[in-house]
Amino acid sequence: MLNSFGWFGAADEASSSPPVICRSGFDQWVHPLCHATKDFDDALVVGTGGFGKVYKGIIDDGATTTVVAIKRLNAESTQGAEEFWTEVKLLSKLRHTHLVSLIGYCNEWQEMILVYEYIARGTLANLLYKASREESDTRLEEEQISLILWAKMYIRKGKLDRVIDPSLNGDTTPHSLKRFAELAYKCLHTQPKERPTTSDVVESLEIALVSHERKGRSQGTITKAFQGIKLVPKGMNRWWRAGKGSGSNGLITHCPRFSLAEIHAATNDFNEGLLISQDGFFSLYEGCMVGGTIVVAIKRFESKTARSLQQFSAEIQVQSLTRHPNIVTLIGFCDEKHELILVYEYLVNGTLESHLHETENDPIFWKKRIEICIDIARGLEYLHTNVEQQVIHRDIKPSNIFLDDKWVAKVAAFEHSIPIKASIATEGFETGVCGTLGYIDPKSFFFGKFTRKADVYSFGVVLLEVLCAKKPCIREPNTGENSLLPWFHGCIKSGTIDTVIDPYLIGKIAPECFRHYVYTALSCLVKGSIRRPSMDDVLCSLQSSLQLQEAWENSIEMGDELSIADVPDSYNNVISVESEFIIGEQSLLISDFVQ
Secondary structure, eight states: OOOEEEEEOOOOTTSSSOOEEEEEOIIIIIHHHHHHTTTTOGGGEEEEETTEEEEEEEEEOSSOEEEEEEEEEOTTOSOOHHHHHHHHHHHHHOOOTTSOOEEEEEEETTEEEEEEEOOTTOOHHHHHHTTOSOTTOTHHHHHHHTHHHHHHHHHHTTOGGGTSOGGGTTTSOHHHHHHHHHHHHHHTOSSGGGSOOHHHHHHHHHHHHHHHHTTTSSOOOHHHHHTTOOOSOTTOOOOSSBOOSBOTTSOBOOSBBOOHHHHHHHHTTTOGGGEEEEOSSEEEEEEEETTTTEEEEEEEESOOOHHHHHHHHHHHHHHTTOOOTTBOOEEEEEEETTEEEEEEEOOTTOBHHHHHHOTTSOOOOHHHHHHHHHHHHHHHHHHHHSSSSEEEOSOOOGGGEEEOTTOOEEEOOOTTOEEEOHHHHHHOEEOOOOSOTTTSOHHHHHHOEEOHHHHHHHHHHHHHHHHHOOOSSOOOTTTOOOOHHHHHHHHHHHTOGGGTSOGGGTTTSOHHHHHHHHHHHHHHTOSSGGGSOOHHHHHHHHHHHHHHHHHHHHHHHTTOHHHHHTOOSOOTTTSOTTOEEEETTEEEEGGGTOO
16 A cells, blocks of 8 residues: 655755655545556556556646656566665756656555656657557667668668658758767767767757758758768677677677577578579678668688688678778678678679679779779778778789679678788788789799788789789680780780770770879789889879879860860770889889880
C-alpha cells in the first residue's frame, strides 16, 4: 500500500533550490495517485523502459487539476534507490524551460514513483519515427547503432536522398543542412577535448536555424552542401560490435569483428550466385549486412594456413592505419573456427583490370583513364607519406584497383603490405619476394629489397597497361612479344608506337597529353630506383596531363580550327628517341629507355 507522497513547492527566489514540502496520509495523497492511474491501468501507459512503465494521469487536489506523467519503478528493474534519489535531488534543484519538471515522488511500501509534468507531444523519437515499426522489429536497434557507417556510405556514393529524411527535401537550405552536418561531425569526434561545448552547439544550431528561416534566398543543392564535409571522424566508421583486445590468434586490432553466423547470413551460406571472383587463395562474395540494407564485399580465404593468416593479419593491420577516399575501406573481419574472412565496402564497378581486358565491358574514355590513374596516385602518395606509419603496398596492379559507382579508383589488397618507419621506407628493407610477375621492380625481384620506389615502378607498369590495354606479361600473336615494357621501348625506337597502344585511343588523345603521360610512365620505370620520382611528383605530372587533355577537348568542342587540325591519326612520331624531359627533380632522356 502507498503511504506517503513528497511534493515540491514553489521556488524561493532567494534560494538556490526549491524547498521540498513533505505531506503524509494515504487518503489525502496516495489515493489521488492511484485514482489518477486507475490503479496503474495498462491502458494509460504512455512509455516503457528499463525502469518500468510511465502512465498518463490526472491529479486533482480540490483546487487545481493537473495532467501528469507517473513513472513507476518495476520491482525487477536493474535501477534502484540510488538512481531514484539522484533524480529527485537533481530535479528538485533545477528549474529550466527545457528541462522536464519533477512535480513529486513516492517512496513507501517498496514503491518508488516519480511524478512529472505531462508533455503532450511525447518523445522526439516518436516524432522522428512516428511509431511506424513495432518494438519487436529487430532491425531497429541494428540500424540505429550502425547509423554512422550507413550515412557515410551513402554520402560517399552521392546518394544523399538515402540519408536525409525525405520530408526535408525542399524544406530548408543547403547552408542550413551543411551547418547541421558539420556540427554532428564535431560532436562525434573520438577525442572528447575536440568536441564542442554546449554553448558552441547552441550557437551553431542557431546559425543553422537562421539559415533555414531565410529559405529561398540562398541557392545551391543539398549535394553541394555536403561537398567537402567529412561526416564521420577517424575511428567512428565502425560496425556496431567492435573487436576488443587480442583476437584468437593474438591479433590486436580496433577493427570490428563479425560472427560467422552473420557472414553466413550476409552471403546466403556463401551462395555461388553471389560469387564475384575466385583464385587459388580466396573467394570474393557480394553480401548484405544489417537486415539487407548495406551491400558489402566479403573476402573468404580458402584455407586457414600460416600464409593465409599472415596475409589476413597484414590486411587488418594496414587498414587500421588508413582512412582515405582512394583506399578501399575495411569494414570488419571474422576469425572463427577454420575461417578467415574480411568484409569491405562494395564497389559496384569492379576492378580496373576487368575494364581494360574484358571485351564485354565498354572501353573507358581516355580522360577517365587519366582520372583513375590520378586516384591511384593519390592513394599511393597517402600510403607513402600521410599515415601514422608509412606503407609499401608491394602488389600494385589493375586487379587490385577497384572502382565505385562514380568511377573513383580505390587501392585494395594489402595482404603483402608492410607498415614501416619513414627512414626504413627510404632506405629499404629486405624480405621475401612477393607481388605479381611483370609488376615487380627488378631490383626487388632479384634481391628481395623493397622501398617506396618499388611501388612507383609497379605503378609505372599500370600506367602503360592503361594506355595500351595489354597485360605486362602476355604473348602477342602478331608480334611475338611476350613482355609489354620492352615492346613499348622498341616501338618508341622504331617509330611504331601505334602498334602497342589501345587502338580505341587513336585520335582521342591530345598529342601533348600523350607525350607528357608517356614521359610520366617511363620515369617510374627507370632501372635505378633512386632516380624514380616520388608519388607526389607522379601525381602532379598526371594532373598536368589531365589539364592538357581537358584544354584540347574543350578547344575542339568550341570549334577551334587549330585544335581540330591537331587531331592525330597516328602517334608514331609524337615521341622522339632524342627527347629529354623532367619529372620532379630528375632530368631524363628517352634514349636511356630504348637502349
